[in-house]
Amino acid sequence: MNTAASGDTSTVYDLLIVGGGVNGTGIARDAAGRGASVLLVEQDDLASYTSSSSTKLIHGGLRYLEYYEFRLVREALIERDRLLAIAPHIMWPLRFVLPHTPEQRPAWMIRLGLFLYDHLAPNMKLPKSRGIDLRTHSAGKPLQDRYDKGFVYSDGWVQDSRLVVLNAMDASQRGAEIRTRTRLTAARRVNSVWEAQIEDMVSGGTSTVRAKGVVNAAGPWVAKLLANQLDLPNSKSVRLVKGSHIVVPQIFDGPQCYIFQNPDKRIVFAIPYEQKFTLIGTTDVTWKEEPGLVEISPEEVKYLCESVNRYFNKEVKPSDAVWSYAGLRPLYDDAAANASAVTRDYVLDLDNTDGAPLLSIFGGKITTFRKLSEHALEKLAPVLPAVAGHSWTADAALPGGDLGSGGFEAALNRFRATAPFLPLQLAWRLMRMYGTRAYDIVGNAKELADLGEDLGAGMTTAEVDYLIENEWARAPEDVLWRRSKIGLHMTQAERDRLAEYVHKKVG
Structure with a gap:
């Protein structure tokens, strides 16, 4: 691994990547696997924002068919199956229930859309769509009596922030250097090489690094990075759209998800979440202010509650929300009038002035991050030979994803046989979060006490130590809300205790 010391510009990385979201870490992983020397800097924690x-779905985007985004949907469907195969611990298939509402889209249109969805990509492995009678099907039980017809189709679910971390872990294991809480303050081309100033956001220290190429994967900041830190003109623009979600106590039984059509033509999902909850989202609100941390508005909470209350028997009130989150989707601005209609496709903009390439990424969606990474390196390869190796990520398991024969359940049984002292729920959660890396957390423990103090909801000090040492966790929220969602299951006192432990451990 190449490491540039503070103020030392003798080391020249092949690639400097700015942004620790799914696109940045995906490109870092792919490039490092091709033998390139990579430095990735992220101003906050990995996956801090978008x-x-x-909504944590690995999906083709059924509704994108209405906007004739056939290439994007096909690519996303192919990627859906690939991702489910390379990360089966943090991803799994789901069946979606779509109640039919004649006042919205006609049944023939839905059938046609689902037929295309089932057949746009070759050799899809998930079950095909079909019509159901909601009066007799178990999925109709939570719904109001006026809904008698429906459809079911397949897509997938992902622990999104863990997907980012696993890409960063794999990149690091292949030689990339990952620096979180490190900000790019300025960069310029000097003698056909990028010379960049970076700042450690914790210590305040600055250093200069050099790289043959730069990838601008700054997400919501992609245009601002070009204008401010790089001082470069840009003809493309990003459109920020805020998407918000609420989490409420479980409002229906069963593993199925629901997709609801609203009078404004938008859709809202209701998804089983963290065993005890239901996730409801999302909204699409054009964001005109500066990018950064955003919160759900009371109007959005009301909108989401009203959306599901048109369908479920059990009423959801704004006061039922036990947690909420919001983020800015940095979509490529295609001048669509409606935020919901803005393309989810991505645009890769290459600037090769003076032989020092800069690739800026506009748009994209989490499902297609791996393919975007391939396309990014394909675009860079003619001007940056270090990344010109063969594509390799389509079939390579992400860390912990090598579950072996029999899938998740068999892997869980093997894990429980190795660590029989673990309560079933804890063993299940460790395997779901870490896959085969769960063995690294358990180590040589012979009894539960060997894993240290239970800080709450089964989160032991051994697990927190693993996250700090292996997954760049540096703050309580990294552990509580990004590396896991254990914060949902803890009391405030337990969250405070975990925060105290993290602060003491990190220093």
Whole structure:
């Protein structure tokens, strides 16, 4: 691994990547696997913004068919199956229930859309769509009596922020250097090489690094990075759209998800979440202010509650929300009038002035991050030979994803046989979060006490230590809300205790 010391410009990385979201870490992983020397800098924690604020679906995007985004949907469907195969611990298939509402889209249109969805990509492995009678099907039980017809189709679920971390872990294991809480303050081309100033956001220390190429994967900041830190003109623009979600106590039984059509033509999902909850989202609100941390508005909470209350028997009130999150989707601005209609496709903009390439990424969606990474390196390869190796990520398991024969359940049984002292729920959660890396957390423990203090909801000090030492966790929220969602299951006193432990451990 190449490491540039503070103020030392003798080391020249092949690639400097700015942004620790799913696109930045995906490109870092792919490039490092091709033998390139890579430095990735992220101003906050990995997945601090957009990549931890999604609806957490690995999907083709059924509704994008209405906007004739056939290439994007096909690519996303192919990627959906690939991702489910390379990370089966943090991803799994789901069946979606779509109640039919004649006042919205006609049944023939839905059938046609689902037929295309089932057949746009070759050799899809998930079950095909079909119509159901909601009066007799178990999925109709939570719904109001006026809904008698429906459809079911397949897509997938992902622990989105863990997907980012696993890409960063794999990149690091292949030689990339990952620096979180490190900000790019300025960069310029000097003798066909990028010379960049970076700042450690914790210590305040600055250093200069050099790289043959730069990838601008700054997400919501992609245009601002070009204008401010790089001082470069840009003809493309990003459109920020705020998407918000609420989490409420479980409002229906079963593993199925629901997709609801609203009178404004938008859709809202209701998804089983963290065993005890239901996730409801998302909104699409054009954001005109500066990028950064955003919060759900009372109007959005009301909108989401009203959306599901049109369908479920059980009423959801704004006061039921136990947690909420919001994020900014940095979509490529295609001048669509409606925020929901803005393309989710991505645009890669290459500037090769003076032989020092800069690739800026506009748009994208979490499902297509791996393919975007391939396309990014394909675009860079003619001007940056270090990344011109063969593509390799389509079939390579992400860390912990090598579950072996029998899938998740068999892997869980093997893990429980190795560590029989673990309560079933804890063993299940460790395997779901870490896959085969759960063995690294348990180590040589012979009894539960060997894993240290239970800080709450089964989160032991051994697990927190693992996250700090292996997954760049540096603050309580990194552990509570990004590396895991354990914060949902803890009392405030337990969250405070965990925060105290993290602060003491990190220093």
